[in-house]
Amino acid sequence: MRPQSCEEERKLQLQELEELSLESYESAMWYKEKTKLWHDKNLGVKELKVGQNVLLFQSKLKLMPGKLKSKWIGPFTIVGLRANGAVEIQGSAPNSIPFLVNGHRVKVFRDNSELCIVDEVPLRALPDIA
Template sequence: MNLNIESGAEERGMQLQELEELRLDAYDLAMWYKEKTRMWHDKNLRKKELKVGQRVLLFQSRLKLMPGKLRSRWIGPYTIVAIRANGAVELQGSDPDSPSFMVNGHKVKPYRNGMEASVVDDIALLMPNSR
């Protein structure tokens, strides 16, 4: 009976060792996946070219409290007054007397005015003869 307990304890120790190895392998694979995903994301990032005097739209992150899921989350346009070294952007409203405020540079995108929707050639589809 003493032999059975010792062999059971040894077998349980081996099972715990295998479980620990599986956990470490899963951790390594997760780290590898995160690194690969991060590299792909960084490779496909586009750098924003912001300049002083440029008009931009501001992302409104507090829109969740307002009803209407079809409302635009971009407000503005605002004019860039200054760009800081840490990525912050100083914005001013369309009125020159309005106070300026600082926002994160990731929350703005260039404003493109004069974008016009154009109609592409209409092609009339012929209806087949019905019998």
């Protein structure tokens, strides 16, 4: 083989490799964009109001892990909402002091009074096949 032809073949191989690399980069970019759109579409927005009861995420639990320990403490009552996403909450004790927490660390507390009663519909028994 001539050195000239080997050189040209090697250049073609390098060019093909670069094209594959660019194609995979583009494919990954499209995948990330589609995934972000899907997550943004399915994102639930929390609507917090003053006077609402919430639970607070207990971040210190990660230091002492336990399967049966609850990650949420409370309930607390929302005293104020800030424009930056901070939430001012207060404990249920009468002399508790309100404190600020990040809005991402709270979730709405649903007590049993908000549950709906659902009518039970009995199912008909299937005949025995013998």
